[in-house]
Amino acid sequence: MIKVDQLSKYFTPLKKVVDAISFEVNKGETLVLLGTSGSGKTTTLRMLNRLIEPSSGTITINGQNILQQPADALRRQMGYVLQETGLFPHYTIAENIAIVPGLLQWPKQQTAARTEELLHKLQLPPHEYSEAYPRELSGGQQQRVGLARALAANPPILLMDEPFGALDPITRGMVRKDFMALDELHQKTIVLVTHDVNEAFIMGTQICLMHEGRIAQIGSPATLLFNPANDFVRNFFSEQR
Numbered sequence: 001m002i003k004v005d006q007l008s009k010y011f012t013p014l015k016k017v018v019d020a021i022s023f024e025v026n027k028g029e030t031l032v033l034l035g036t037s038g039s040g041k042t043t044t045l046r047m048l049n050r051l052i053e054p055s056s057g058t059i060t061i062n063g064q065n066i067l068q069q070p071a072d073a074l075r076r077q078m079g080y081v082l083q084e085t086g087l088f089p090h091y092t093i094a095e096n097i098a099i100v101p102g103l104l105q106w107p108k109q110q111t112a113a114r115t116e117e118l119l120h121k122l123q124l125p126p127h128e129y130s131e132a133y134p135r136e137l138s139g140g141q142q143q144r145v146g147l148a149r150a151l152a153a154n155p156p157i158l159l160m161d162e163p164f165g166a167l168d169p170i171t172r173g174m175v176r177k178d179f180m181a182l183d184e185l186h187q188k189t190i191v192l193v194t195h196d197v198n199e200a201f202i203m204g205t206q207i208c209l210m211h212e213g214r215i216a217q218i219g220s221p222a223t224l225l226f227n228p229a230n231d232f233v234r235n236f237f238s239e240q241r
């Protein structure tokens with residue numbers, strides 16, 4: 001589904017923030033970009049939806065080179081979830097969730113039904129929350145709305161950058177559990193950025209451990225834990241215990 005080949009980014013000529021990385025993500029898989037702060041995770045993620053243009057390398061999605069596609073068409077097939085929910089404060093919860101369906105000119109009834117379905121599934125009873133405004137919700141509830149908004153128009157791909165990072169550990173666990181219980185996730189291709197090893201192991205089908213813009217190791221969680229490719233990987237996980 002997603003194929004990244006020899007992808008690099010430098011903002012200044014001397015420092016490659018992402019240095020010739022390659023990976024593939026199959027449909028239905030969750031690839032976790034894991035690593036300490038500054039290792040190049042967010043830059044990599046943002047190249048996938050062209051918020052950042054690569055310096056070199058290729059990205060293909062469903063066999064198409066995304067660098068030759070208009071960025072807005074590309075982004076329509078991707079939900080994007082960030083640590084800061086970015087909900088519009090003057091829009092109700094239902095209006096926030098309806099943004100992408102609106103851009104795609106979905107019929108009103110279809111949008112309303114989808115919004116209601118997502119609010120139910122994410123434990124925000126629609127009769128209580130549809131007409132509320134973001135400021136009336138807790139941080140965890142706002143992040144649930146952010147997830148619903150990203151999922152609303154059924155994008156086949158989800159890009160997630162520390163989606164639970166702003167929440168306290170208990171709330172984080174609850175929001176993550178309800179998110180992961182969504183049936184529709186099984187068909188999605190997800191790329192998730194986190195520095196949280198626990199989260200990487202809970203959510204990842206593949207983990208890509210990054211270090212100074214390069215891939216230290218990529219593989220299943222068990223492979224990284226039990227067959228570390230080098231001392232960096234071994235030390236990274238032993239320091240987390």
Ligand code: ADP
Nearest residue numbers: 011012017035036037038039040041042043044
């Ligand atoms: P991570 O997500 O792993 O914390 P980032 O991809 O955000 O890492 O950043 C990797 C490195 O790239 C950091 O050293 C950061 O300072 C640098 N960087 C990120 N964006 C820019 C930019 N727009 N201009 C210059 N340097 C940047």
